[in-house]
Amino acid sequence: MNAIDLSRRNFLVSAGAATGGLSLGFHVTLGEATGQGVSPEVNAWVVIRPDDKIVVRVGRQEMGQGTLTGLAQLVAEELDADWSKIETEYPTPGQNVARKRVWGDFATSGSRGIRNSQDAMRKGGATARAMLVQAAANEWKVAASECSVDKGVISHKGSNRSTTFGKVAQAAAKLEAPADVKLKDPKDWKIAGKPLLRLYQDGKVNGAQVYSIDFKIDGMLNAAIRDCPYWGGSLKSFDASAAEKMPGVKKIVRIDKNAVAVVADTWWRAKTALEAIKFDYDPGPHGKLDTAGINAMLDEGLTAKEAFVGNQSGDVEKALAGAAKKIEATYTFPYQHHATMETMNATARWTADKCEVWTSSQNAEAALATASQAAGLPLDKCDVVRMDLGGGFGRRATSQDYVRQAVLIAKEMPGTPIKLIWSREEDMLHGCYHPTTKCKLTGALDKDGNLVGLHMRISGQSILATIRPEALDKGRDMATFQGLNAGGAEGKLGYTIPNLLVDHAMRNPPLRPGFWRGVNNNQNAIYLECFVDELAHAAGVDPLEFRRRMMKEHPKHLAVLNAVAEKANWGKPAPAGIYRGLCQHMGYGSYVAACAEISINAQGTLKIHRIIAATNCGHAVNPAQIERQIEGSFAYGLGPLLMQEITVKDGKVVEENFDTYPILRMAEMPSVESIIAPTNDFWGGVGEPTIFAAAPAVLNAIFAATGKRIRTLPIGAQDLRRA
Amino acid sequence: MAKININGRVVDVTVEPDTPLLWVIREQIGLTGTKYGCGVAQCGSCTVHVDGVATRSCALPISAMTEAQKIVTIEGLSPNSSHALQKAWLANDVPQCGYCQSGQIMAAAALIAQTPNPTDADIEREMTNICRCGTYNRIKTAIKQAASAARG
Missing domain, CATH: 3.30.365.10 (Aldehyde oxidase/xanthine dehydrogenase, molybdopterin binding domain)
Structure with a gap:
C-alpha cells in the first residue's frame, strides 16, 4: 500500500512530485497534494486515478486483523467498484488534524475497526458514487437516476453510452456532495460480505513488507x-x-x-x-514486591467490605441464606504480556x-x-x-x-x-500487562437445581485507574465488568439470575496495566462460565440444559450456544477418550460460544483436539477474515490457559524473554471449526470476542475428563491426572 | 572483515566478530525480510537457510560462519514469490500481521526439502516458530499443499 512507498521515499518529497494520491508534504491537504488534474479526491475517503485505480483512505490501522481489507470492501461495495482496482492508503494524524478529523478516530482497539467506521466509510463510498454518476450524467445531459454502475463503469442505457470512474473523477470532484445518500441493504452486497482474500499479502511472503x-x-x-x-x-x-x-x-x-x-x-x-x-x-517503594505479595493483596479484596458495584438485582444475601445448596469457588488469572512479535x-x-x-x-x-x-x-x-x-x-x-x-x-x-x-528484554520488562485479578463466586441453588442467587466478587487491578483515570465513574472502573453488565450493546450478561451482585474490590499493584486482546472479558468469561459449569454439576443438571434455563430472555446468546452444541453433537456420547466443555459470552458487541473437545492421557498430558466456535457479529463483512480471527484469537487466548504467566520478584518482572515466557506453538494449536452466524441487525466486533470463549470451554472439558477443577491459571505443571 | 555468501553473492562485511548473522543481514547487507524477535533463538522470526538447514540467525555470531557456507534469506528463496510454499501461503491467505512469516516460510522450506511428504507430526515437530496472530493451522495446510505441489 502507499504507506510502504512513502517509507521508501524521503518523507518530505515535495507534494507536487508525488504522482500518486497521497500527500507527502507537511499539512498540505491530500486533495491539493494529488496535484492539479492528476488524481482527484472525490471526497476524503475516495481518490480515483485516471487509470481507474481507486484509493480508499483508511483511518483505522491494519495490524493483522484484516480491518483494512474489510473497510475497503465496504467502500468498494457502495461505489459499485471493481475490487481488483482497489488500493488503500493511510492518512497521517497530522493530516487528520489539519482537516478537522475528517477521517474520524484512528484508534484501532476494542474491536472497533469496522463497526465504528462502517457508517462514515460506507457513506463516503455512496457519496462518491453519487458524484461520479452525476458527473457522467451532466456530461451526457441525462438524469443521474437513469444511469447505472457496474464494476466502476457508469452506463446510460437510453443513449447506450458508458464511461469509467477514472474518466469522470475530475468533474465529480468539483461537484457539491449530496447531503443525503442511501446505503445499500446488506442483503444486496456483492463485494462486502464475501470471503475475499486479504489485500497486500505478497510482501508478507517475500520479505518485502516494511514494518x-x-x-x-x-x-x-x-x-x-x-x-x-x-x-x-x-x-x-x-x-x-x-x-x-x-x-x-x-x-x-x-x-x-x-x-x-x-x-x-x-x-x-x-x-x-x-x-x-x-x-x-x-x-x-515496591522493591520487595513479588507475586505472592500481589496475590495476598488480591486475597484481601475477595472478602473486603467495600467494593464497587457493577451489576446488581434482587437480594443476593437473602438468596444465599435461603439456598438449598450453596456453592463457592475462587479463581485466579495472572498477569500477561502482549509479546508482539515486533518489539x-x-x-x-x-x-x-x-x-x-x-x-x-x-x-x-x-x-x-x-x-x-x-x-x-x-x-x-x-x-x-x-x-x-x-x-x-x-x-x-x-x-x-x-x-x-x-x-x-x-x-x-x-x-x-x-x-x-527495544530489545525483547526491554519489551518484556516495560509492558502494559494484562492485569491480574481473582474472583470469588458464591452461588445459591434452589431445591430444583436452579440458580437463584450469585455473588461474583472480583478483586484486582483496574486498567483504567492507571491508563485512563478520567474514564473512571466516581472511582469505579466499569471495564472491569466486561461481559457481566445488566444491559448495553457492548457486553451484556447472558443469564437471568433473580438475585445477583457483581462487585469489584480494586487493588492496584504498581505494574502498568494495559488492554490485552479481549481485555477483562478473558478472565470474566473464565470466572462465570467455569462456575456455571460447577453449579450445573452441583445441581446434577447437564451444563447445556442448566444454561438454557437461564437464557430464555437472551435469544442471541442462546443461539450461538445452541449452534456449537448442535455441531458438537452435545448430549450424544463423544468418541472414546474425548471430553467436552462449553462456554458462551458476549463482548465488543458480539455473541460468542465455544465447545472444546480434549483428551488427557494417563500421564496427565492435555491435548486440545478441536474447538467449535460460533460468533454472531451482526454483519459479517468478510467471513474468511472472521474465520482467521477466530483461529488466531484462540492461539492468543489459550496461552494464558496453558503456559503464559508474568510474575514479579524484587519489584520487577521476572520473565524477560520467550525462554521463560513460553508462547503457544503449532503443536499445541487445536483444530478450529467456525460457525459465523450473523443476524444482520447490528454491528459487532470481530478481532477480540471469540478469544474469551476458548479457555473456559477447555477448562470445563478438563473437569469432564478428570473431575478436577483448575481454578488458577496457567495450567502449567498442575497435575491433570484423573482424580 | 568477513566474507559471507548470501543469496548467491559473496559479500565483504566489516563487523565485530560477535555480531549475530541476523544483524549482519539486516544492517550490513540491508535485507530486512529476516526479522528480529527475541535474540535468543526461541521464536524463529530470524530463520534463514545455512547450507539448506533452517537456522536461527539471531544467536549465530558471524565469526562462526565461513565463506563456503551458503546463506539464503527470504529474499533469496525465489524470484517473484514463486516458491511452492509462497504460492501456497498466498492461496491459503496465511499471513495476518505477517511479521513472523519470513521465518515460518524459511523453516517450512527446509522441512519440505528434507521431508518431501511431511506428516502432521513431522510438521508439528519441525515448525516451532512463534506466531502471535495464530496462523498455525493455515501454515500447516499450506505446507501440505506446497509439498504435494512440489512432488507433482
Whole structure:
C-alpha cells in the first residue's frame, strides 16, 4: 500500500512530485497534494486515478486483523467498484488534524475497526458514487437516476453510452456532495460480505513488507535503550565510560530521568554498548514486591467490605441464606504480556521547528499527541507516518511510550533521524500487562437445581485507574465488568439470575496495566462460565440444559450456544477418550460460544483436539477474515490457559524473554471449526470476542475428563491426572 | 572483515566478530525480510537457510560462519514469490500481521526439502516458530499443499 512507498521515499518529497494520491508534504491537504488534474479526491475517503485505480483512505490501522481489507470492501461495495482496482492508503494524524478529523478516530482497539467506521466509510463510498454518476450524467445531459454502475463503469442505457470512474473523477470532484445518500441493504452486497482474500499479502511472503522496525532513511542512526526495570524505582547513576569507547557509538543520553539510550551507527552496536553500561538503581517503594505479595493483596479484596458495584438485582444475601445448596469457588488469572512479535520501536527526527515520526501504532493520533508533547512543538509542527504493525493486541494502543522515547533521543541530536528499537528484554520488562485479578463466586441453588442467587466478587487491578483515570465513574472502573453488565450493546450478561451482585474490590499493584486482546472479558468469561459449569454439576443438571434455563430472555446468546452444541453433537456420547466443555459470552458487541473437545492421557498430558466456535457479529463483512480471527484469537487466548504467566520478584518482572515466557506453538494449536452466524441487525466486533470463549470451554472439558477443577491459571505443571 | 555468501553473492562485511548473522543481514547487507524477535533463538522470526538447514540467525555470531557456507534469506528463496510454499501461503491467505512469516516460510522450506511428504507430526515437530496472530493451522495446510505441489 502507499504507506510502504512513502517509507521508501524521503518523507518530505515535495507534494507536487508525488504522482500518486497521497500527500507527502507537511499539512498540505491530500486533495491539493494529488496535484492539479492528476488524481482527484472525490471526497476524503475516495481518490480515483485516471487509470481507474481507486484509493480508499483508511483511518483505522491494519495490524493483522484484516480491518483494512474489510473497510475497503465496504467502500468498494457502495461505489459499485471493481475490487481488483482497489488500493488503500493511510492518512497521517497530522493530516487528520489539519482537516478537522475528517477521517474520524484512528484508534484501532476494542474491536472497533469496522463497526465504528462502517457508517462514515460506507457513506463516503455512496457519496462518491453519487458524484461520479452525476458527473457522467451532466456530461451526457441525462438524469443521474437513469444511469447505472457496474464494476466502476457508469452506463446510460437510453443513449447506450458508458464511461469509467477514472474518466469522470475530475468533474465529480468539483461537484457539491449530496447531503443525503442511501446505503445499500446488506442483503444486496456483492463485494462486502464475501470471503475475499486479504489485500497486500505478497510482501508478507517475500520479505518485502516494511514494518517500522525495517524503516530506513538517509543519515539515520540507531538507538537501544534501558529504562529502570523496577516499577516505581529510579536510576541513581550510571557509568558509561566503557560504552562510550565502543565501536560505532555516537552518543549516550539519559532521558526522562530513568532511561539511558545509546545511539550508534547500527542497532547491534548500540545494544552491545548499552550492555556495557553499569547501572545503579533505587528499587523504590515496591522493591520487595513479588507475586505472592500481589496475590495476598488480591486475597484481601475477595472478602473486603467495600467494593464497587457493577451489576446488581434482587437480594443476593437473602438468596444465599435461603439456598438449598450453596456453592463457592475462587479463581485466579495472572498477569500477561502482549509479546508482539515486533518489539516496540519508532524513528524520529527533531529540529527546532519540526518533528517527524515513523512508527507502528494502534493509535496514530495518540502517537502524534505524544510526539508533540515530547518534542515541545505544537501539533501542526509534528506528524506521524503510519507503518505496518508486527502485532498490536492492545500494546500499541495502550501506550505510545516508545514514541516519546524516540523523540526525546532525537531531540538530543537535532536533524538526525534516530531509530529506537527495544530489545525483547526491554519489551518484556516495560509492558502494559494484562492485569491480574481473582474472583470469588458464591452461588445459591434452589431445591430444583436452579440458580437463584450469585455473588461474583472480583478483586484486582483496574486498567483504567492507571491508563485512563478520567474514564473512571466516581472511582469505579466499569471495564472491569466486561461481559457481566445488566444491559448495553457492548457486553451484556447472558443469564437471568433473580438475585445477583457483581462487585469489584480494586487493588492496584504498581505494574502498568494495559488492554490485552479481549481485555477483562478473558478472565470474566473464565470466572462465570467455569462456575456455571460447577453449579450445573452441583445441581446434577447437564451444563447445556442448566444454561438454557437461564437464557430464555437472551435469544442471541442462546443461539450461538445452541449452534456449537448442535455441531458438537452435545448430549450424544463423544468418541472414546474425548471430553467436552462449553462456554458462551458476549463482548465488543458480539455473541460468542465455544465447545472444546480434549483428551488427557494417563500421564496427565492435555491435548486440545478441536474447538467449535460460533460468533454472531451482526454483519459479517468478510467471513474468511472472521474465520482467521477466530483461529488466531484462540492461539492468543489459550496461552494464558496453558503456559503464559508474568510474575514479579524484587519489584520487577521476572520473565524477560520467550525462554521463560513460553508462547503457544503449532503443536499445541487445536483444530478450529467456525460457525459465523450473523443476524444482520447490528454491528459487532470481530478481532477480540471469540478469544474469551476458548479457555473456559477447555477448562470445563478438563473437569469432564478428570473431575478436577483448575481454578488458577496457567495450567502449567498442575497435575491433570484423573482424580 | 568477513566474507559471507548470501543469496548467491559473496559479500565483504566489516563487523565485530560477535555480531549475530541476523544483524549482519539486516544492517550490513540491508535485507530486512529476516526479522528480529527475541535474540535468543526461541521464536524463529530470524530463520534463514545455512547450507539448506533452517537456522536461527539471531544467536549465530558471524565469526562462526565461513565463506563456503551458503546463506539464503527470504529474499533469496525465489524470484517473484514463486516458491511452492509462497504460492501456497498466498492461496491459503496465511499471513495476518505477517511479521513472523519470513521465518515460518524459511523453516517450512527446509522441512519440505528434507521431508518431501511431511506428516502432521513431522510438521508439528519441525515448525516451532512463534506466531502471535495464530496462523498455525493455515501454515500447516499450506505446507501440505506446497509439498504435494512440489512432488507433482
